[in-house]
Amino acid sequence: MxxxxxxxxxxxxxxxxxxxxxxxxxxxxxxxxxxxxxxxxxxxxxxxxxxxxxxxxxxxxxxxxxxxxxxxxxxxxxxxxxxxxxxxxxxxxxxxxxxxxxxxxxxxxxxxxxxxxxxxxxxxxxxxxxxxxxxxxxxxxxxxxxxxxxxxxxxxxxxxxxxxxxxxxxxxxxxxxxxxxxxxxxxxxxxxxxxxxxxxxxxxxxxxxxxxxxxxxxxxxxxxxxxxxxxxxxxxxxxxxxxxxxxxxxxxxxxxxxxxxxxxxxxxxxxxxxxxxxxxxxxxxxxxxxxxxxxxxxxxxxxxxxxxxxxxxxxxxxxxxxxxxxxxxxxxxxxxxxxxxxxxxxxxxxxxxxxxxxxRIKHFISAFGEHVIGKEVEQAMLEASAGTDIKVTEFTVAPQVAPQSGLPYHEWMIEFENEGMGDLNAFAKALDTSLQAQNSYYFDLIEGKVLQPLKITRVAKDGFNEYMKSQGKLGGQNKIPRLSNDRKIADLLAVKQ
Structure with a gap:
């Protein structure tokens, strides 16, 4: 020693x-x-x-x-x-x-x-x-x-x-x-x-x-x-x-x-x-x-x-x-x-x-009174990924209040590490099941047909880094919000697909 x-x-x-x-x-x-x-x-x-x-x-x-x-x-x-x-x-x-x-x-x-x-x-x-x-x-x-x-x-x-x-x-x-x-x-x-x-x-x-x-x-x-x-x-x-x-x-x-x-x-x-x-x-x-x-x-x-x-x-x-x-x-x-x-x-x-x-008290989704918080979406991601070959690089979640068709939903913007991964529909279902189990308000909205189950939108490789760079926030102490109650981040990420 x-x-x-x-x-x-x-x-x-x-x-x-x-x-x-x-x-x-x-x-x-x-x-x-x-x-x-x-x-x-x-x-x-x-x-x-x-x-x-x-x-x-x-x-x-x-x-x-x-x-x-x-x-x-x-x-x-x-x-x-x-x-x-x-x-x-x-x-x-x-x-x-x-x-x-x-x-x-x-x-x-x-x-x-x-x-x-x-x-x-x-x-x-x-x-x-x-x-x-x-x-x-x-x-x-x-x-x-x-x-x-x-x-x-x-x-x-x-x-x-x-x-x-x-x-x-x-x-x-x-x-x-x-x-x-x-x-x-x-x-x-x-x-x-x-x-x-x-x-x-x-x-x-x-x-x-x-x-x-x-x-x-x-x-x-x-x-x-x-x-x-x-x-x-x-x-x-x-x-x-x-x-x-x-x-x-x-x-x-x-x-x-x-x-x-x-x-x-x-x-x-x-x-x-x-x-x-x-x-x-x-x-x-x-x-x-x-x-x-x-x-x-x-x-x-x-x-x-x-x-x-x-x-x-x-x-x-x-x-x-x-x-x-x-x-x-x-x-x-x-x-x-x-x-x-x-x-x-x-x-x-x-x-x-x-x-x-x-x-963050300002980082939540409550477009319909569900008040989903960061801890819940992170836990859902951990549970859904466990035991699968799916590897997630980064993600954020936003509400889609006015879709072109059907009920509103939560949109998960996800950048995956691996292209040839498993069943994305099954992964989305696992995410939604975990979120419902954690948040009773979200469960009630799904059960009551106010919301439809979440949807995943794939973000292109390095899409999150490109977004952070465009905002002048690449590196250092900056980080992507896990979720937000508007679509400012989600819409910019969607453009970069």
Missing amino acids: SLKSFGAKIFASYIAGKIKKWADNPLETQQKVFEKLIDAAQYTNFGNDHHFDKIKTHQDFVKHVPIRDYEALKPYVDKMVAGEADVLWPGKPLYFAKTSGTTSGVKYIPLTKDSMKTHPNSARNAILSYIAETGNTSFVDGKMIFLQGSPIMTEKNGIKLGRLSGIVAHYVPNYLQKNRLPSLETNCIEDWEHKVDKIVEETIDQDMTLIGGIPPWVQMYYERLIQKSGKTVGELFKNYQLFVYGGVNYEPYRRKLEDLIGRSVDSIELYPASEGFFAFQDSQTEKGMLLQLDNGIFYEFIKADEFFNENPTRITIKDVQLDVNYVMIISTTAGLWAYNIGDTVIFTSLKPYRVMVSG
Whole structure:
């Protein structure tokens, strides 16, 4: 065992003990976070506007601080972008993470000194939790790569701007710098396809032991490696042991990625976002990710079915239940208050609190009241594909409300890896059967002859990548929505067949 491996095992044990301490005391931990947040921001513009001096309890908070999305918070953010201090959080942000907004164009998410440190620390702790559980440390001596955005930043009124993954790249600890790939020069390439080709050149002859990134873009990296070498990824990287991912559910990609590797490897799921680092997979045997209750984030939850009510009930972790779809609301050390990030989660465990991401509150199909969510279509795809030769590269689902003939239906836009696959009609039936079993509203609509069973439309090879490229969203942290309540994506994909 190397000195680095030995040190990693000791450090992992220490961190695991710290995590267990707050995970075993969740309500007390969240209460402390709540009190520190309110106290710290009491004299900010936002704190003054919302009577933070009168907030002592969660009920007080609900009374004085309404739920906001980015559009509602934008007047405060605009002041910060203009250079004002003490707006949402004391002082000025260290950075603004730039993300794409649907109605507001570019969004500027503040990252403060207090919030910034939680991003690299949480990613580190995820890996240390893996080491503490499995005892596996040999991968720390090999090369590691995280497929991420460019670390190049611009500046606006003295505050640096960049993509979150690029900002975090500046916080890689010194003890990992010698192991880290690709080079800074390659990491700064903006064009994703060119960047992947350069990454292949730099890594193809290295001892890669850990690879991280969003699954569809890691898939592209794997495919380019195989094209260049004629070998599987596992043959190229004989010591490759750990895949770290986030952003999308791995399960729809697992089969394809493991085929490209030639074997299975352990994986760790992360739940980072520009707004905060919310959870990570702390166990290889338990379902879900450990909710980060000691990360400067106070969590509230609203049942997804009630979210669009006039006054939906806001609860804390104290009152959440298993297997209920919740919209997650956050308040953070970056100055985001009762902020709706748009994600929905389901609790898989309450001791400790573990979650899985079930979708986006805006990404659903409910053209007829069915409210089908991302988790359901992904589960249907997994069940329908199991035991078949059908391999799916990518897919998305949209309603077809006004077909040329017959009843409306859900249209599944699917890019298949293999041309000569099995019975597509049987596959569509299996998808529909699974979706009906998961969603009683959808079942009733099919049974009541309001909808006809789903239909599959094949997307041409590389059709999804071409679509993402046309939208300026190829690679990095971008991902295809699993489903939508309109046909903006579906109609563009249909044109590209």
